[in-house]
Amino acid sequence: MLVQADNLVKKFGKVNAVDGVSFSIGEGQIFGLLGPNGAGKTTTISILSTYLKPTSGEATVDGFSVTRQAGRVRNIIGFVPQEIALYPTLTALQNLKFYGKMYGLGGAALTERCRNVLELVELWERRHDNIEHFSGGMKRRINLGAGLLHNPRFLLLDEPTVGVDPQSREHIFDTIIKIRDNGSTILYTSHYMEEIELLCDRIAIMDRGKVIASGTLKELLKMLGEGGVIELEVAPPGCPAGLEARITDQQEVTGIRKEGNKLFVSSSDSARSLPPVMKVLEEAGCQVSSLELYAPSLEKLFIQLTGKELRE
Amino acid sequence: MLTSLRKTWYVTAKDLLIVAKDRGAWMTLLVTPLVVIVIVSFALSPVYKGGSLHATLLVSNHDAGGLGKQLTDSLAASPNITIQAAGDRESKTLKQGGSSYGLSLVIPPDFSARVQAGQSVQLQVYDDPNSTTAAPFLKGMIDGAASRFSAVEVAAKAAVSAAIRQNPHADAAAVASRASAAAGAQIANQPIQVKEEPAAGVKTLNTFDIETPGFAVMFLLFGVMIGAEGLLEERDKGTMGRLLVAPVSQASILGGKLLAQFAVSMVQITLLFAVGHFAFGMDTGNSLAGLALMLAATAFTATSFGLLLAALTKTRRQASSVGILAILLMSALGGSWWPLDIVPSFMRKLGHLSMNAWALDGIKGIIIQGQGFIDILPQAGVLLAYGSVCFLIGLKMFKFRAA
Numbered sequence: 110m111l112v113q114a115d116n117l118v119k120k121f122g123k124v125n126a127v128d129g130v131s132f133s134i135g136e137g138q139i140f141g142l143l144g145p146n147g148a149g150k151t152t153t154i155s156i157l158s159t160y161l162k163p164t165s166g167e168a169t170v171d172g173f174s175v176t177r178q179a180g181r182v183r184n185i186i187g188f189v190p191q192e193i194a195l196y197p198t199l200t201a202l203q204n205l206k207f208y209g210k211m212y213g214l215g216g217a218a219l220t221e222r223c224r225n226v227l228e229l230v231e232l233w234e235r236r237h238d239n240i241e242h243f244s245g246g247m248k249r250r251i252n253l254g255a256g257l258l259h260n261p262r263f264l265l266l267d268e269p270t271v272g273v274d275p276q277s278r279e280h281i282f283d284t285i286i287k288i289r290d291n292g293s294t295i296l297y298t299s300h301y302m303e304e305i306e307l308l309c310d311r312i313a314i315m316d317r318g319k320v321i322a323s324g325t326l327k328e329l330l331k332m333l334g335e336g337g338v339i340e341l342e343v344a345p346p347g348c349p350a351g352l353e354a355r356i357t358d359q360q361e362v363t364g365i366r367k368e369g370n371k372l373f374v375s376s377s378d379s380a381r382s383l384p385p386v387m388k389v390l391e392e393a394g395c396q397v398s399s400l401e402l403y404a405p406s407l408e409k410l411f412i413q414l415t416g417k418e419l420r421e
Numbered sequence: 422m423l424t425s426l427r428k429t430w431y432v433t434a435k436d437l438l439i440v441a442k443d444r445g446a447w448m449t450l451l452v453t454p455l456v457v458i459v460i461v462s463f464a465l466s467p468v469y470k471g472g473s474l475h476a477t478l479l480v481s482n483h484d485a486g487g488l489g490k491q492l493t494d495s496l497a498a499s500p501n502i503t504i505q506a507a508g509d510r511e512s513k514t515l516k517q518g519g520s521s522y523g524l525s526l527v528i529p530p531d532f533s534a535r536v537q538a539g540q541s542v543q544l545q546v547y548d549d550p551n552s553t554t555a556a557p558f559l560k561g562m563i564d565g566a567a568s569r570f571s572a573v574e575v576a577a578k579a580a581v582s583a584a585i586r587q588n589p590h591a592d593a594a595a596v597a598s599r600a601s602a603a604a605g606a607q608i609a610n611q612p613i614q615v616k617e618e619p620a621a622g623v624k625t626l627n628t629f630d631i632e633t634p635g636f637a638v639m640f641l642l643f644g645v646m647i648g649a650e651g652l653l654e655e656r657d658k659g660t661m662g663r664l665l666v667a668p669v670s671q672a673s674i675l676g677g678k679l680l681a682q683f684a685v686s687m688v689q690i691t692l693l694f695a696v697g698h699f700a701f702g703m704d705t706g707n708s709l710a711g712l713a714l715m716l717a718a719t720a721f722t723a724t725s726f727g728l729l730l731a732a733l734t735k736t737r738r739q740a741s742s743v744g745i746l747a748i749l750l751m752s753a754l755g756g757s758w759w760p761l762d763i764v765p766s767f768m769r770k771l772g773h774l775s776m777n778a779w780a781l782d783g784i785k786g787i788i789i790q791g792q793g794f795i796d797i798l799p800q801a802g803v804l805l806a807y808g809s810v811c812f813l814i815g816l817k818m819f820k821f822r823a824a
Contacts, residue, residue, distance in 0.1 A: 158666045160822070183668045192659030196435070198442050203435075210431045211667040213424070255663070 111136045111263060111294045112157065117166035119152050126152040127163070128318035134296060134311070139289050141309030142298040143407060145417075149318040150298040151191060154267050157296065158188045170263055184212075187261030187293075191268045193248045194255070197241035201232055201251050204240060205258060212259035219258075226254040229284060246277025253281060257288065264288060264295045270304060282308060302407040314407070316415050326407075333405035333413065334363045334375025339383055341372045341390070342399040349393045359385040366413065373413055428669045432677025433684070436651075440685050449647060450689045454640035455696055461636065462628040462701065478563075479525040481507035481515045486533020493528070495566050502562070515547070526563060542567075626789065630704050633697035634784040635757035638719060638777050639748065641690050645727030646744035648682040652731040653740055656823050671821055679724055686720035706787035711794035715787065718801045719780040722808030726776065728815030735824065751775035760785075779804045 112134035119127040127149045134140040142150045155161040157168055159179040167174060173181040195204045205223045209215075214222055227233040230250035240248060253269055266285070270278045285308060289295055299305055305312055306326055313323040322329055353365050356374060361382045364375040376382040379402050390397060403409055412418060440446050478496065482489045497504040507515060507525070515527050527545035535542040544567050655661045655678075664674050694716070697703035705712055730747070734740040752758060754768070755777025761769045772778040783800030786792040 160662055160666050180668065183666055186666065188663060188666045190659045190662055192662075194659035194663040196439060196660065198439055199435075203438065207431065207435045208663070208667070211428060211664060211669050213668065 110134060112140075112168070112170050112296070114153070114157065114168040115166055117153065117156055117168060118164045119149075119156060119161060120164045125318050127156065129166070130313075130315070130318070130320050131166075132313050132320060132323060134294055136294055137289065137292060138310045139285070139295040139297055139308050141305040141312040142296065142315055143300070143302060143305045143312055143411075144298075144315035145300055147317075148300075148315040150300075150315055151267055152318075153315070154265050154296060154298055158186060158265050159183055160188075185262050187256035187259065187264045189253050189256040189264070189266045189269055191271060193240075193252050195240045195248065195252060198239055200237050200239055201227065201243070202236040204251065205255060208255045209258040214259060222258050222260075226257050229257070229287065230254045231280065244274075244277075246273040246280070249273050249277060249281060250284070253284060260291075260293075262293060264293050266295060266297045268298055268300070270299070270301065278304075302411075306407060312407070314411060314414065316411075321414050322410065329407060329410055330405040332364075332375075333410050334377060334379070335405065336361065336377040336382075337375075337379040337402060337404045338409060338413070339372075339374040339376060339379050339386060340401040340403070341374065341386075341397055343370055343372060343390060343395045344398055349395075352389070352393050352395070355389050355393075356386055359389065362386065368416065425670055425673050429673040429677040429680065432664075432669075432674055433681040436678055436681030437684060439651075440681070446647060450640070450644045450685070451692055454636055454693055457640075458629070458633050458636045458693070458697065459701070462632045465632065466628045476501070476524055477503045477505055479505050479507050479511060479515075480528070481512040481525070482528045483512075483530045484528045484532040485530050486537070488533040488536050489528040492532075492566055496526075496563065499562065515545070627702050627704065629697045629701040630789055631760060631785075633694065633701075633703050634781055634788070635752075635759075635777075637690050637693040637697075638723075638755075638780050638784075639752040639757040640693070641686055641719065641723045642726065642748040642751065642777075643744075644686060644689050645682060645723045646730060646740065646748060648678075648685070648724075649727040649731040649734075649740050649744065650737045652678060652727075653734070653737045656821065657737065661821060662823075665821060674821075675728075675816075675819070679728060682727055683720055683724045686723050687717065690716050690720055704788045706789075707791055708787055708793045708797075711787050711792070711797050712784065714794065714801050715780065715783040715797055715804075718804040718808070719776070719784070722776045722780070722804050722811065725808040725811035725815060728819065729811045730815075732815040732818035732820070751777050754778070756781045776804065776807050779807060 110133040114133070115131050117127050117130040118125065130149065130153055132140070142153060144150050152161065156163050157170065157175060159175050159182050162176055167176070169175065170182045171185055173185070175182050196207070199207070202223060205226060206219060209219045209222060223236075224233065227236050230253060232247060232250060232254075235243070235247070240251060243251065249269060249272075253266070256264060256266075269285075270281055273281070282304070285295060285297070297305070297308060309326070311323070311325055312329060313320045314329070315321065322332065353367060353372075356362060356365050356372070359382060361376045361378040362374055363377055366373045366375075374382065374386055383402065387397065408418075480493050480496075482493055484490070493504060496502050511525075515525055525547040527547075529543065529545075532542055532544070544563065546563055661674070665671070694703070694705070694712075698705050730740055730744050734743050752775075754772040755761075755775035756764075756772055757777050761772055761778060761781075764772070769778075779800050783797040783804065786797050786800065
């Protein structure tokens with residue numbers, strides 16, 4: 110594994126912004142951290158980038174500790190912050206040259222890398238324009254490019270598509286895939302489920318500083334049931350004992366979870382499971398006041414795990 | 422080590438490039454101070470400038486005899502005074518005891534009679550209580566002229582008495598009239614003048630000698646305040662964070678930024694002095710090395726003040742509010758707006774809590790008092806110590822990461 114995070118904790122006063130986060134990222138993977146604002150994604154990425162020190166726990170990049178060997182880690186990583194961390198009155202090329210020099214590049218190598226990066230983000234023609242005259246999407250692309258100049262082995266991207274138009278977003282996605290194909294390992298945070306589903310090989314879902322689920326997209330969706338979920342609101346709330354076990358025994362049902370007067374029934378084929386499930390409920394004397402069938406998604410998984418919308 | 426120095430220089434070069442491209446910054450750093458210095462210097466030139474004083478005197482002469490006119494002629498012959506005869510309306514106003522005409526003289530109807538009789542006579546002089554320049558001199562001239570008239574008349578009267586004693590048949594009135602007329606004519610031929618002459622060894626001041634250093638130091642502080650805001654902005658907008666996770670030390674980041682600020686401050690204060698000297702004749706004294714030392718010490722201390730400001734404040738807005746208050750206080754107390762020679766002793770002592778006072782003591786020592794390199798070393802030393810303390814506190818307290 111290129112990156113290993115073990116039981117990371119970061120406290121700000123009495124608040125645990127990150128609370129026992131652990132995960133690992135294999136070389137060449139795109140690893141996604143998905144969660145709502147305030148979930149602890151930026152704090153986690155800040156610890157891995159050496160910007161913040163964890164209150165406790167340990168993280169390594171290529172075997173180097175992010176706390177004790179921060180200098181070694183900084184030579185390996187590239188960091189693209191959520192903010193547009195560029196100098197607005199300098200041109201795109203001047204910005205890239207400055208950051209390139211900070212990573213020890215110079216001379217012809219720096220010139221060539223700046224050109225490569227500007228071509229990669231398709232802004233070579235605008236290299237002499239000041240950043241302040243760029244659109245939001247173009248600024249994001251240069252912001253991304255500034256993190257790529259030294260060909261980092263591990264690239265940390267903190268919400269790199271916030272506030273950009275769909276066209277620029279697509280462009281950023283293409284760039285990220287090209288970077289991955291060139292061998293870089295990527296940590297990608299977002300609160301946009303679609304981006305994580307599209308880009309990431311492995312995903313950790315965060316909420317309130319904790320990782321509440323992790324795995325590949327397929328593994329995560331399986332938690333909901335591959336065929337979807339039947340969500341039932343039943344009355345009275347206290348269903349007879351043994352009801353959950355009887356439902357689980359029905360055809361194609363893979364799991365059940367109770368939350369108040371709601372039942373979430375996972376199934377490998379929810380359409381086929383629905384009639385026997387309804388029959389069990391009727392026999393138990395439970396009345397169904399509402400019913401919903403939906404396909405599995407990270408959004409639904411998040412709701413099921415936390416009881417709230419991802420964008421809340 | 423070499424790599425660190427190189428990266429420090431890259432940060433400096435980047436900041437200098439940003440300032441060089443920022444027209445707004447140059448307005449604040451150079452154009453605004455120059456405009457203020459020029460306006461203030463020209464506005465205050467009568468206060469400091471050498472040469473003759475001059476004023477217009479409104480005269481309402483009611484004297485029935487001839488001495489009133491002779492007194493007026495005597496005053497008119499002075500190059501310091503332009504006589505303006507009062508019209509009916511002005512005379513009426515003056516007669517009623519009021520005057521809104523500035524410096525005015527009322528000669529009473531019995532002026533000649535009383536002078537010739539050796540009696541006391543009262544000339545009414547109205548002045549402008551708000552005038553601090555010419556009026557006191559001109560009042561003195563009028564008093565002097567009037568007393569000389571009296572003295573001459575007494576002498577003439579004595580001469581007439583002596584003549585009558587020698588020749589009892591002489592026409593006393595005719596002798597007195599001739600003596601008086603001759604004396605008056607003599608006075609009129611010797612107009613009284615007031616002329617300012619510099620004391621020996623003290624140079625005549627150009628207003629720019631006084632105003633340029635004071636306002637240059639004040640605007641230097643405004644320049645570093647903008648630099649402090651830039652430092653906080655770099656922290657808040659993420660560029661500092663990006664540098665902190667790059668293989669570059671905090672010392673290189675901050676060192677590079679402070680070096681750029683020092684360079685900008687040096688360029689700013691040097692250009693302000695250069696314009697003052699070449700365009701407006703500001704003196705640069707006899708020790709260019711001493712002046713360079715004072716300007717460098719001032720730029721260093723100002724830069725350290727900027728770091729301290731950034732360290733003590735959390736946001737750009739806070740830095741701006743606190744900075745403006747601190748700079749205005751230091752400028753007022755430290756002699757940037759008026760010379761500390763004119764303020765009470767305790768204010769002068771209080772003023773030396775500010776860097777402005779020490780900077781201006783050294784700079785004005787060179788350009789006004791003609792001091793040399795050795796003479797200003799104490800002021801330069803205090804200034805450098807002042808800057809070092811600010812620098813160390815700022816360094817200790819500055820937070821690279823936003824809270």
